[in-house]
Amino acid sequence: MSEVKQRGRRRAGPPCTEPAATAQPTRRELLAAERSAVAPHPTLGGLIRSSIGRGAGQKVGMALAATGLALAVTVPSAGGALQLAGSDTPAGPAASQSLVTAAADVPITFEAPSIASALNPDGQLKETLKVKASNVTPQAAKGTLSAPLKVLTPSSPFGSRLNPLTGAMGEMHTGQDYAVWCSTAVFAAAGGTVAFTGWHPYGGGNRVVIDHGNGLSTSYNHLSSIGVKVGQEVERGQQVALSGTTGASTGCHLHFEVMVDDQTVDPTGWL
Ligand SMILES: [Zn+2]
Structure with a gap:
């Protein structure tokens, strides 16, 4: 890998000479892939598959994190999503009453903390x-x-x-x-x-x-x-x-x- 690149810098006190990030195939993984090789070029194939596997996992994780807000928004859907999605205001007193118990409380519970921190993100620091x-x-x-x-x-x-x-x-x-x-x-x-x-x-x-x-x-x-x-x-x-x-x-x-x-x-x- 880049051992040559690192060698000259160690003495100068580099902040960072760690091995490759875990998203990259490690030397151990390379060796393991070679040991289990049966096909003509299984090592490369195994590496690609394992990289894709890890990449997919990370992307799913990132997607889940990114959809945190969407989750908070869609939570009330069980109690009145059609009304919320289709219009901004309830049609009338009867309509709003039928929705309030299920829909009104839930999003407030989820969104209040993020609004508070967004208003003053550096407050604690x-x-x-x-x-x-x-x-x-x-x-x-x-x-x-x-x-x-x-x-x-x-x-x-x-x-x-x-x-x-x-x-x-x-x-x-x-x-x-x-x-x-x-x-x-x-x-x-x-x-x-x-x-x-x-x-x-x-x-x-x-x-x-x-x-x-x-x-x-x-x-x-x-x-x-x-x-x-x-x-x-x-x-x-x-x-x-x-x-x-x-x-x-x-x-x-x-x-x-x-x-x-x-x-x-x-x-x-x-x-
Ligand atoms: Zn580091």
């Missing part, structure tokens, strides 16, 4: 960052950042780990990796100001850094393309880039970092 980020307790930090991808598939975690190539102990992995197809939308984890865009000299590839104020920032690495500029204000959930495999990376994934006073911390403590 702003409250938390009234103190410097370095003084924020783990309890206060939890849940203040949003997911940088629509679907989070954690692969390599933050922290000390075995070097994926040499097996040596003690390599520091400065972020949380998420397996994702290349060219998937990457979102700002919170509102802020774009502090850096461009090539990361230590293996991050195409990288975006967003400053959220009071010592907290996030970075998004190995991107295939960048959609924001330095100094630009971005909102939580705004698309800032597309995922990729640039820099010290062996497969499409997102290396997501959270930094407190420019020191990386475990991103999952803030998500």
Whole structure:
């Protein structure tokens, strides 16, 4: 794979030299496919089939996530969908009474939380960052950042780990990796100001850094393309880039970092 590409960067302290994202065939899968080979070219066929299988699974997952809103909308259909779908207002008192018990309550229950959070998406973070980020307790930090991808598939975690190539102990992995197809939308984890865009000299590839104020920032690495500029204000959930495999990376994934006073911390403590 890209062992050659990685070799020169390790000494410089790359943030990310993990193996390929789980969506890609791993070496073990390659070997297993070869071992079970019976047809003239079964390895390739098996790989394609297994890739398609995984791809389909991810697409279904993404589709399910994307249809969350649609689900909330269609829930009341059992109690009066025809009326809701066909007209904006009830025909009269009798008609509305017959629908109210089944239809009126359900959508409110489902939609109210999303409306509240949409009105003030950074409220919890702003409250938390009234103190410097370095003084924020783990309890206060939890849940203040949003997911940088629509679907989070954690692969390599933050922290000390075995070097994926040499097996040596003690390599520091400065972020949380998420397996994702290349060219998937990457979102700002919170509102802020774009502090850096461009090539990361230590293996991050195409990288975006967003400053959220009071010592907290996030970075998004190995991107295939960048959609924001330095100094630009971005909102939580705004698309800032597309995922990729640039820099010290062996497969499409997102290396997501959270930094407190420019020191990386475990991103999952803030998500
Ligand atoms: Zn990484």
